[in-house]
Amino acid sequence: MKVRLVDIAHARSGDKGDTANVGVIALRREWYDLIARELTERRVADHFRGVISGDVQRYELPNLSALNFLLHGALDGGGTLSLKTDAQGKVFSTALLRMVLDVPDAEASSLGLPSA
Amino acid sequence: MKQVVRVAAGQGFWGDWLEAPRRQVEGGPVDYLMLDYLAEVTMSILQKQKERDPRMGYARDFIGAMESVLPAVVERGVRVIANAGGVNPVACAEAIRALAAERGAGGKVRIGVVTGDDLLPRLDALIAAGHPLANMETGEPLSTVRERVLSANAYIGSTPIVEALGRGAQVVITGRSTDTALTMAPLRYEFGWAPDDWDRLAAGIIAGHIIECGAQCSGGNCLIDWKNIPDLANVGYPIVNGNPDGTFEISKHPGTGGRISVPSVTEQLVYEMGDPHAYITPDVVADFTSIKLEQSGPDRVRVFGIRGAPSTDKLKVSIAYRAGFKAVGTLVYSWPDALEKAHSADRVLRERLDRLGLRFDKVMTEFVGASATHGPLAGQVPADLPEVQLRFGVRGEDRAAVERFTREIAPLVLNGPPSVTGFAGGRPKVEEIVAYWPALIDKTQVQTAVEVIA
Numbered sequence: 001m002k003v004r005l006v007d008i009a010h011a012r013s014g015d016k017g018d019t020a021n022v023g024v025i026a027l028r029r030e031w032y033d034l035i036a037r038e039l040t041e042r043r044v045a046d047h048f049r050g051v052i053s054g055d056v057q058r059y060e061l062p063n064l065s066a067l068n069f070l071l072h073g074a075l076d077g078g079g080t081l082s083l084k085t086d087a088q089g090k091v092f093s094t095a096l097l098r099m100v101l102d103v104p105d106a107e108a109s110s111l112g113l114p115s116a
Numbered sequence: 117m118k119q120v121v122r123v124a125a126g127q128g129f130w131g132d133w134l135e136a137p138r139r140q141v142e143g144g145p146v147d148y149l150m151l152d153y154l155a156e157v158t159m160s161i162l163q164k165q166k167e168r169d170p171r172m173g174y175a176r177d178f179i180g181a182m183e184s185v186l187p188a189v190v191e192r193g194v195r196v197i198a199n200a201g202g203v204n205p206v207a208c209a210e211a212i213r214a215l216a217a218e219r220g221a222g223g224k225v226r227i228g229v230v231t232g233d234d235l236l237p238r239l240d241a242l243i244a245a246g247h248p249l250a251n252m253e254t255g256e257p258l259s260t261v262r263e264r265v266l267s268a269n270a271y272i273g274s275t276p277i278v279e280a281l282g283r284g285a286q287v288v289i290t291g292r293s294t295d296t297a298l299t300m301a302p303l304r305y306e307f308g309w310a311p312d313d314w315d316r317l318a319a320g321i322i323a324g325h326i327i328e329c330g331a332q333c334s335g336g337n338c339l340i341d342w343k344n345i346p347d348l349a350n351v352g353y354p355i356v357n358g359n360p361d362g363t364f365e366i367s368k369h370p371g372t373g374g375r376i377s378v379p380s381v382t383e384q385l386v387y388e389m390g391d392p393h394a395y396i397t398p399d400v401v402a403d404f405t406s407i408k409l410e411q412s413g414p415d416r417v418r419v420f421g422i423r424g425a426p427s428t429d430k431l432k433v434s435i436a437y438r439a440g441f442k443a444v445g446t447l448v449y450s451w452p453d454a455l456e457k458a459h460s461a462d463r464v465l466r467e468r469l470d471r472l473g474l475r476f477d478k479v480m481t482e483f484v485g486a487s488a489t490h491g492p493l494a495g496q497v498p499a500d501l502p503e504v505q506l507r508f509g510v511r512g513e514d515r516a517a518v519e520r521f522t523r524e525i526a527p528l529v530l531n532g533p534p535s536v537t538g539f540a541g542g543r544p545k546v547e548e549i550v551a552y553w554p555a556l557i558d559k560t561q562v563q564t565a566v567e568v569i570a
Contacts, residue, residue, distance in 0.1 A: 007481050009446060009502075010339045010340040010379065010383065011339065011383075011386075012337075012339065012383040012384070012386055012387050013387075014388035015388065016388060016390060017253050017552065017554065018253070021386075021388060021390065023382075023383070023385075023386020023387070024360075025340075025379065025382050025383065025386065026430075027340070027379075034329070039485070047493070048493075050491070050492050051491045051492065051493060059389075059391060059392050059393070059406075061386075061404060061405050062391050062405075063405055063406065063407055063408060064382050064385060064386070064404075064407065065382075066382060066385075066386055067390055068386055068389050071391065074428055076478070076480065077478075077551075078552075079157060079551065079552050080157050080439075080549050080550055080551055081439060081442075081511065081549055081551050083442060083444060083480040083509030083510075083511055084480065084482070085482055085484065085489060085507060086486045086488070086489050091132045091489045091490070093339065094339070094488070094489075094490070095490045095491075095493050098490065098493050103200060
């Protein structure tokens with residue numbers, strides 16, 4: 001089943017130099033494991049291909065049902081150098097939430113995931 | 117010892133809501149008002165102001181904020197901690213002293229001033245003594261941009277603020293203190309936490325992180341369930357209710373809008389996060405993976421379980437340097453074919469800049485309404501958009517080239533693609549870029565000082 005990340009998680013993003021960080025938080029604690037399994041560094045790097053120039057680092061915060069991603073080379077130099085509307089990476093959060101996950105039907109229904 | 121100390125956040129950055137400080141001291145009981153004014157490049161803006169006038173160089177908004185909370189400070193003993201001093205904390209303190217005198221409170225307000233973070237006068241000596249101040253991102257030594265440096269400030273921690281409070285300061289003014297120290301210091305002072313009580317210091321730092329962006333933890337910029345967050349017009353800024361054991365609750369004044377929930381606090385916790393295992397501050401290394409949250413009442417979240425590790429032997433240094441010029445121009449194209457028209461104008465503009473022989477380090481076009489924020493992730497753009505804003509920016513070392521670019525936008529209104537408007541703002545402004553250079557320095561090289569005046 002197709003599941004939109006925006007239906008199972010919320011997020012906030014910010015900047016540190018030319019790096020945007022995106023914290024992704026499961027809307028329900030029991031959805032965290034699925035999100036942690038699906039949102040690998042590689043998957044997120046693929047998602048942002050052509051948008052960021054550097055690599056992606058991931059950190060886990062199971063205590064907050066959250067993952068933290070660092071997207072390097074995301075902000076055209078960052079801060080005051082950047083010519084981008086989103087020079088401070090404020091809406092990389094919602095850009096990540098555009099992801100759509102493929103979840104086995106049985107798992108999706110046992111977790112009560114909303115379908116896309 | 118008090119069993120609960122209440123630290124209220126009144127400003128999350130320079131430019132935040134002017135009403136917030138007064139609302140925080142009048143909306144209910146608080147012990148401390150914490151005002152955070154400094155972002156990464158704010159120091160350089162203040163340094164430019166100080167060069168023009170040696171009495172300037174601090175966050176001027178702080179004077180208005182102090183004016184609005186002065187009765188609470190004088191009559192009710194609310195204490196204020198602010199990094200409003202920027203690159204001139206002494207002048208800032210003098211301005212507050214003058215304000216108090218003007219309002220009939222002359223001599224009644226003890227002001228603590230923290231100095232020692234400003235490394236600009238010592239920069240050449242430090243480099244000569246073998247401190248390269250290498251850029252933490254690129255590894256380049258500071259000597260490569262030394263001539264262009266505008267400001268250099270070490271991020272300092274809670275210790276001098278604790279000292280100022282101990283010496284009776286009712287208002288503590290710092291320069292480049294860390295945002296989080298402004299909240300941790302009063303907790304450390306009131307509860308007598310030892311400088312190596314890592315878990316509690318880390319708890320104070322995390323309390324600071326939660327409230328340092330003001331309403332961003334109490335319903336502002338909150339994505340989860342945003343449509344149902346009540347009464348943002350009347351949003352309540354957050355308050356840390358700290359306990360001696362390092363646990364604390366986040367709350368806001370009764371009758372205010374916004375929302376404090378586990379998800380709203382979590383959104384703020386992940387904001388600008390790096391490695392959550394090691395949130396490095398001058399005082400302690402805090403571990404965000406140890407944080408536990410629970411909803412302890414309506415608009416009340418309890419935070420506990422926090423662990424910390426010993427601080428490092430370095431301080432981060434915030435350096436600002438001149439890095440060329442930029443300008444951004446915009447035009448709005450309307451239906452029909454709004455996006456196509458904007459693309460056409462982009463091509464025309466690029467060809468003209470090319471024919472003029474103008475060279476830039478970077479030229480960037482965005483199509484606001486179609487792809488400016490999410491780029492290709494936005495997917496297929498609807499064919500009949502009502503309007504699209506063309507947003508065209510250039511950046512380079514040559515001021516004259518950037519200046520010449522700014523004169524190429526307006527002509528497009530009459531000599532480019534049709535149905536264009538939204539140019540009333542006039543020619544784009546050339547902006548000097550002041551860029552950020554993060555570096556590290558040995559802690560032993562930075563000595564802070566505290567002075568208390570009245």
